[in-house]
Amino acid sequence: MTTRIFVPRDAAARAVGADKVAAAILDEARRHSLGVEIVRTGSRGLFWLEPMIEVETPGGRIAFGPVTVADVPDLFADGLPPSAGHPLCVGRPEEIPFLKRQTRITFARCGITDPLSLADYRTHGGYRGLERARSLGAAGTLEQVTKSGLRGRGGAGFPTGIKWKTVADTPADRKYIVCNADEGDSGTYADRMILEGDPFLLIEGMTIAGFAVGATKGYVYIRSEYPDAIRTMERALVLAEADGLLGAAAGFDIEVRVGAGAYVCGEETSLLESLEGKRGQVRAKPPLPAHKGLFGRPTVINNLISLATVPAILADGAEHYAALGMGRSRGTMPIQLAGNVRQGGLFEAAFGLTLGEIVEDIGGGTQSGRPVRAVQVGGPLGAYFPRALFDTPFDYEAFAARDGLIGHGGVVVFDDTVDMAHQARFALEFCAIESCGKCTPCRIGAVRGTETMDKIIRGERTAANLALITDLCQTLKFGSLCALGGFTPYPVMSAIKHFPEDFDRPRVAAAAA
Amino acid sequence: MPAWNEAQASEIIRRHLVREGALLPILHDVQAAFGCVPAQAVPFIADALNLTRAEVHGVVSFYHDFRDKPAGRHVLKLCRAEACQSMNSEALARQVLDRFDLDWGETTPDGRVTVEAIYCLGLCACAPSALLDGEPMARLTPQSIDEIARQVDR
Numbered sequence: 085m086t087t088r089i090f091v092p093r094d095a096a097a098r099a100v101g102a103d104k105v106a107a108a109i110l111d112e113a114r115r116h117s118l119g120v121e122i123v124r125t126g127s128r129g130l131f132w133l134e135p136m137i138e139v140e141t142p143g144g145r146i147a148f149g150p151v152t153v154a155d156v157p158d159l160f161a162d163g164l165p166p167s168a169g170h171p172l173c174v175g176r177p178e179e180i181p182f183l184k185r186q187t188r189i190t191f192a193r194c195g196i197t198d199p200l201s202l203a204d205y206r207t208h209g210g211y212r213g214l215e216r217a218r219s220l221g222a223a224g225t226l227e228q229v230t231k232s233g234l235r236g237r238g239g240a241g242f243p244t245g246i247k248w249k250t251v252a253d254t255p256a257d258r259k260y261i262v263c264n265a266d267e268g269d270s271g272t273y274a275d276r277m278i279l280e281g282d283p284f285l286l287i288e289g290m291t292i293a294g295f296a297v298g299a300t301k302g303y304v305y306i307r308s309e310y311p312d313a314i315r316t317m318e319r320a321l322v323l324a325e326a327d328g329l330l331g332a333a334a335g336f337d338i339e340v341r342v343g344a345g346a347y348v349c350g351e352e353t354s355l356l357e358s359l360e361g362k363r364g365q366v367r368a369k370p371p372l373p374a375h376k377g378l379f380g381r382p383t384v385i386n387n388l389i390s391l392a393t394v395p396a397i398l399a400d401g402a403e404h405y406a407a408l409g410m411g412r413s414r415g416t417m418p419i420q421l422a423g424n425v426r427q428g429g430l431f432e433a434a435f436g437l438t439l440g441e442i443v444e445d446i447g448g449g450t451q452s453g454r455p456v457r458a459v460q461v462g463g464p465l466g467a468y469f470p471r472a473l474f475d476t477p478f479d480y481e482a483f484a485a486r487d488g489l490i491g492h493g494g495v496v497v498f499d500d501t502v503d504m505a506h507q508a509r510f511a512l513e514f515c516a517i518e519s520c521g522k523c524t525p526c527r528i529g530a531v532r533g534t535e536t537m538d539k540i541i542r543g544e545r546t547a548a549n550l551a552l553i554t555d556l557c558q559t560l561k562f563g564s565l566c567a568l569g570g571f572t573p574y575p576v577m578s579a580i581k582h583f584p585e586d587f588d589r590p591r592v593a594a595a596a597a
Numbered sequence: 598m599p600a601w602n603e604a605q606a607s608e609i610i611r612r613h614l615v616r617e618g619a620l621l622p623i624l625h626d627v628q629a630a631f632g633c634v635p636a637q638a639v640p641f642i643a644d645a646l647n648l649t650r651a652e653v654h655g656v657v658s659f660y661h662d663f664r665d666k667p668a669g670r671h672v673l674k675l676c677r678a679e680a681c682q683s684m685n686s687e688a689l690a691r692q693v694l695d696r697f698d699l700d701w702g703e704t705t706p707d708g709r710v711t712v713e714a715i716y717c718l719g720l721c722a723c724a725p726s727a728l729l730d731g732e733p734m735a736r737l738t739p740q741s742i743d744e745i746a747r748q749v750d751r
Contacts, residue, residue, distance in 0.1 A: 096720045099733035131722035270678030273719035308625075308662055309674075309718050311731050339616075342625055344660030347716060361620030362652075363659040379617060421722060423683035428722030451684070460679055464716075496721070498683045510682070514716065520659075 086119040087164045090138040090145065092195065094127035094280050095312040096273065101152060102135040108156040109137070118164050126281015128195030129430030130182055138177060139165045147180070148172040182427055182446065187408060189416050190393045191274075191432045194281040200319055202327055205284040211329075213395030217292045220398075225296040226252060229394060231402035233414025237274075238264055238350070238387030239462060239491035239567075241413075241480040244394075247384060250374035251297040254382040259299035261290050262359065262378060262385040265306045265313070266343050266350040269463025271422040271494030274430060275388040279306065279313035282392075283320035287330065287338060289391035292398060293384050294336040302338040303378070304388075305355050308345055347464075347518040351566045352385045354520060365520045366566040387492065389418060410436035413479040421447045423460075423496035433478075440474030443497055454499035458507070458583065462491025464514050465571035467578035468498075468507065487578060489571070504583035509537040511575035515568060525560045526569025532556065533576070543591035550580065550587060598632040598667060605630055606638060610645045620646060620656055624663055632667030668711040669704040671749045674728040677714045680721035686737075689725055690714075693742055710749045 091097075091106040106122050113120035130136060136149030146165060151172060159166045166173070174180055177195075188194075197204035205211070217225040230245025251259060263286060267275040278286055290302040306314050318340050324330045330337055346364045349355045353367035356378050377383025393415065397405045405415045413435035419442055421428045426448035443449070443459055450456055458468045467488035469476065476486050483490045498507075515530035533556050540549045557573035564570040580587055599605065609626045613619040623642060628634050634657050643653040657663045675690050694712060697705055704711040720726035723735035729745060 095718075095733045096723050096735060099720050099726060099735035100723055134723065267719060268717055270717045271680045271721045272717075273721055276719040309715060309728070311728075312733070313719075341618075341621065343662075344621060344625070345662035345715075346660050358621065359618050361618035361646075361656065363655050365659075423680040423721065423724060425722070430722075464679060494680075494721070496680045496683055502683065507679070507682075510679070514678075518716075 086121050088121050088123050088140040090123045090125045090140070092127040092135065092281075093124035093199070093312075094134075094277060095310070096131055097127050097134040097136075098312070100134050100150070104153050105135045105137065105151050105156065108153045109160070112156050112160045116160060116163065118160065120164070123198050125197060126194045126199050127277060128177060128183060129191065129277060130177075130180065130427075131429045132427050133174060136174070136177075141165045144176055144178075147174045147177040149174055182429065182431065185446070186432050187416050187434055188432050189396045189405065190285075190389060190418060191277070191282075191430065192396065193285065194277055197282070199281050199283055199316060200323060202284060202323060202329075205282075209399065210284055210395075211288055213398035214288050214292055214295070216398045217295055222252065222296050222298065225292060225398065228398055228402045229296070232397040232405040233409070233412070234390060234393060234397060234405070235413070235480065236387055237389035237393070237417070237492065238352075239489060244386060244390050247374055247386070248293065248297050250372070251299070251382045251384050254375055256382045258301070258379075258381045259297055260378045260381055260383040261293045261297070261299045261302040261391075262356065262383055263290055263302065263304040263388050263391050264350065264352060264355055264385060265304055265310075265388045266355055267310075267388070267492065268307060268347040268350045269465075269492050269494050271460065271496035272420050272463060272492045273422075274418040274420055274493060276310050276313050277430060278388060278392050279310065280316045283317050284324065285392045285395060286317070286388060287320060287324050289394045290338055291329070291334070291336050292394050293386070293391060297382075297384055299384065300336055302336065303341050303359055304338060305341050305343060305349070305359060307343040307349075314340060314342055346520075347514075348520045348566070348568050351568060354566070356383065356385065363520070365522045366568075368565060389492075408434035410434075410477060410479050411481055413481070417478065417490070417493050419478065420494050421497070422494060424450045424452055424499050425497040426451050435477070435479045437478050438474060439469060439476045439478065439495075440471075442478065442495060443474065447495075447497060450497060450499040452499045452501075454501065456497055457500040457502055458498045458504060458579075460496045460498070460507075460575065461494070462489040462574075463494050464511060465489070465567060465574055466491050466494070467574040468504065468582060469578070470582040472582070487581075488574060504579040504586040505537065505541050505589065508576045508579040508587075509534060509541065511572055511579075512537055515572040518568060520568070523563070523565040523569060525563040526565070526572075529556055529560050529569065530572065533560075533572075540587055541589060543589040546588060553580070599630065601631055601635045601637050603641060606641055607645075610642065614645070620648070620653070624657060624660075628663060633664040636665065669708050671710040671730055672713065673710055673745060673749070674713045674715040674718075676716070676718050676720070676724070676726045678717040678721075680717070681725040684724040686725035689737055689739070689742070692739060693745070696742055696746060
């Protein structure tokens with residue numbers, strides 16, 4: 085009898101040794117003549133337990149983690165399955181509180197199936213969404229997406245249904261579906277996990293979008309920093325085409341395009357420029373991409389998670405999705421816990437959990453064991469929240485009301501050793517490094533802001549320089565063309581506002597010449 | 598890595614010409630073939646795509662990924678973004694740079710290794726992280742630097 089053992093092939097699992105563990109398991113199985121088949125899956129997203137292996141038993145899968153190569157002989161010393169009493173055993177994965185408390189809709193399959201098995205995909209509910217879309221027709225599909233209340237998961241939160249309807253209603257000889265998988269925000273990895281762990285889901289979501297708006301061509305723009313994701317997605321496209329799910333017969337085609345290390349290309353108009361083979365410079369809006377997007381044609385450009393959520397909305401109905409969440413934030417959000425956190429990982433849940441619940445209860449506080457001091461939510465353009473604001477519910481509007489944003493759902497935890505003046509400086513420096521150069525506030529302002537923050541850090545005329553930074557942030561916020569310059573004030577001003585003690589610094593004596 | 602030659606470059610361009618917006622895929626493949634986008638490539642590609650040299654140069658110089666000269670035999674990309682910062686990546690990066698006596702973006706004189714900054718690899722729950730010759734590494738510690746040095750010395 086052959087026992088299936090599931091080992092993630094997710095880049096984060098590989099980065100902490102999953103490949104070596106998989107090889108060691110095969111070696112060990114050979115040594116003991118155990119019938120073992122290794123199935124490489126995506127990650128469940130419980131990254132503190134990676135590499136987490138799952139062993140199939142008659143009673144379901146049992147998980148062990150974090151497993152190192154050195155643990156493997158001991159794990160299989162008494163044959164298969166390893167004893168549930170082993171110190172690395174974490175029980176049935178579904179029963180691990182971190183997973184049990186989630187509402188997995190977009191990530192329902194991730195970590196369970198072989199990402200490159202279409203049979204697995206179908207067995208676990210794949211292509212039900214597209215079938216339902218075809219039975220509803222294009223107009224009915226649009227109505228479902230609109231009724232679900234789904235909003236852009238890249239951070240802007242624009243209603244997906246309205247965007248799609250605009251493209252559907254714009255006549256053109258060609259239309260495009262563009263998936264923004266330029267996931268550059270630090271602390272986020274949801275797109276990467278789907279690309280590596282459930283790529284057919286994205287293919288299905290883009291195919292539904294194409295069907296709903298009348299587009300025949302799709303592009304997935306993946307950042308070059310994600311080599312594993314690029315490989316897996318490209319293989320999935322070949323498999324889907326071989327199966328007739330894409331290509332001429334299917335009336336829809338998808339191509340992967342690889343970014344080239346520019347953060348600003350995550351901004352939608354800059355991404356379109358890049359896809360056209362140009363410098364990734366931001367376009368002024370209007371015209372909206374929905375009217376004049378890629379190559380001047382009507383284009384749906386959505387974040388990967390938005391597109392990957394559509395199949396479940398169609399399969400199970402808009403009402404089911406819209407019933408979750410709070411206020412105008414409907415459905416679920418994959419929250420990504422990262423940085424100095426004890427239990428880092430992906431937590432998909434309905435909107436409405438408070439930041440405190442996310443960081444303390446789910447994340448378990450810091451990994452260093454020191455007190456949490458600051459939490460940056462929404463990537464490098466997101467605000468730093470102090471503990472005093474831990475009652476803020478995870479919701480687009482609630483975060484905006486507290487001068488922050490949820491962005492793409494990244495939550496980066498810092499302990500009490502963080503120097504917030506350095507974090508504010510980094511935000512400005514990052515803006516300077518990544519500015520596309522098109523608008524003056526961002527191109528020049530970010531550089532001047534970094535220099536001014538350096539003076540504050542050296543304790544030079546602190547009050548006057550803080551006033552200057554505040555003024556500069558106003559200019560950036562209201563005068564920039566896109567969110568890079570426009571949102572850089574969030575981390576800077578939140579750091580100054582919530583952690584003023586870090587900006588009140590003694591004068592540093594000039595170094596001896 | 599072969600030196601720049603027009604026959605190979607023509608073949609790369611021909612492969613991509615049918616695609617819309619072919620410049621980025623062409624530049625990626627040119628860099629994969631020659632280790633960089635050499636100066637000669639700019640007028641050559643411009644000619645093939647009916648673009649000006651300025652347009653192609655503008656694109657090459659806009660993106661952080663494209664190099665004008667080849668990197669070292671190994672390329673280490675260390676993440677400097679916030680999630681890694683929260684796990685002391687800056688101190689670790691300092692140790693790496695000191696170990697190889699390099700500043701960001703530089704290559705050792707013997708051509709062994711280039712160390713570059715990268716802003717997020719999406720391995721943020723296992724920080725600090727890096728990419729060594731395209732392979733992900735995470736939960737880096739000072740001991741990891743020895744492992745990196747061993748791989749680079751191979």
